[in-house]
Amino acid sequence: MPSTTPAPDIAASNTSLRAYLHGLPGVDEVGARERAAQLATRSVKTTAKAQAIDLAIRMVDLTTLEGADTPGKVRSLAVKAAHPDPADRSVPPVAAVCVYPDLVAVAVEALADTGVAVASVATAFPSGRSPLAAKLSDTRRAVADGASEIDMVIDRGAFLAGDYRAVFDQIVAVKDACAGAHLKVILETGELVTYDNVRRASWLAMHAGADFIKTSTGKVSPAATPPVTLVMLEAVRDFHALTGRRVGVKPAGGIRTTKDAIRYLVLVNEVAGAAWLDPALFRLGASSLLNDLLMQRAKLSTGVYAGPDYYTLD
Ligand SMILES: O=C[C@H](O)COP(=O)(O)O
Numbered sequence: 347m348p349s350t351t352p353a354p355d356i357a358a359s360n361t362s363l364r365a366y367l368h369g370l371p372g373v374d375e376v377g378a379r380e381r382a383a384q385l386a387t388r389s390v391k392t393t394a395k396a397q398a399i400d401l402a403i404r405m406v407d408l409t410t411l412e413g414a415d416t417p418g419k420v421r422s423l424a425v426k427a428a429h430p431d432p433a434d435r436s437v438p439p440v441a442a443v444c445v446y447p448d449l450v451a452v453a454v455e456a457l458a459d460t461g462v463a464v465a466s467v468a469t470a471f472p473s474g475r476s477p478l479a480a481k482l483s484d485t486r487r488a489v490a491d492g493a494s495e496i497d498m499v500i501d502r503g504a505f506l507a508g509d510y511r512a513v514f515d516q517i518v519a520v521k522d523a524c525a526g527a528h529l530k531v532i533l534e535t536g537e538l539v540t541y542d543n544v545r546r547a548s549w550l551a552m553h554a555g556a557d558f559i560k561t562s563t564g565k566v567s568p569a570a571t572p573p574v575t576l577v578m579l580e581a582v583r584d585f586h587a588l589t590g591r592r593v594g595v596k597p598a599g600g601i602r603t604t605k606d607a608i609r610y611l612v613l614v615n616e617v618a619g620a621a622w623l624d625p626a627l628f629r630l631g632a633s634s635l636l637n638d639l640l641m642q643r644a645k646l647s648t649g650v651y652a653g654p655d656y657y658t659l660d
Pocket residue numbers: 409411444562563564565598599600601631632633634635
């Protein structure tokens with residue numbers, strides 16, 4: 347946590363913002379890796395595992411972000427999001443379906459009255475390399491079509507060049523364009539080079555108004571990792587201690603197994619605290635995690651694996 351309470355005008359200039367972000371304590375990279383690895387050895391079994399699987403399902407942002415996406419694919423995904431296992435109505439729905447902006451209207455119609463949110467990537471996802479006006483119009487269109495959550499990317503080029511003010515101002519502008527829709531700010535941690543940068547980008551995004559900070563687009567490797575998520579969970583914990591506001595965290599990209607998902611839940615509990623064990627404050631962005639969660643869930647209750655062919659494609 348910063349040793350001093352930030353003045354309200356930390357973003358008054360790039361110089362003041364830079365001084366603030368570079369005044370954050372440095373991240374012990376080896377320590378972060380070791381702690382994440384140590385927490386990954388925690389065993390979660392039987393009743394606790396069943397509860398963890400249902401919680402993980404409720405936290406999934408079921409994602410399709412392919413150039414080849416079609417309205418039909420989004421409709422199928424929406425059916426799966428609302429009733430992940432048609433043969434077992436005790437399986438909870440996922441948190442959200444995440445699509446490109448041009449497919450938001452399809453998703454909104456398909457998910458009407460299901461309680462599943464529609465999230466849209468925006469701001470020239472995944473690179474973010476468009477003029478601000480295009481990013482804002484991308485965002486406004488998704489919101490106008492009914493997205494209640496917007497996943498924006500930060501301008502990594504500006505961030506790495508030290509132009510923090512530009513990144514801050516873009517987040518503020520996109521938040522305004524969200525008009526009440528929840529804003530998830532994607533840091534694309536695989537391009538930020540150091541864990542110190544991950545911590546700085548986390549604090550920058552939170553001060554600029556992010557409702558969530560998200561690791562990755564899923565288009566860059568490495569995507570989500572436990573140590574990077576740990577650094578972000580520390581940031582939201584400390585930001586809450588400083589400001590009283592809880593910001594959510596969303597690891598995304600490369601999360602495929604129940605074991606991975608449960609490891610993330612252990613991290614959340616141990617680092618940010620139990621208050622974050624809620625879909626309002628923690629999401630798993632994933633295109634192909636849900637089937638494994640369903641298989642492991644069925645195995646716990648029946649003792650046998652149904653096998654991947656039993657479930658529709660994620
Ligand atoms: O935001 C979610 C990611 O784009 C999904 O990545 P994934 O296909 O590796 O699960």
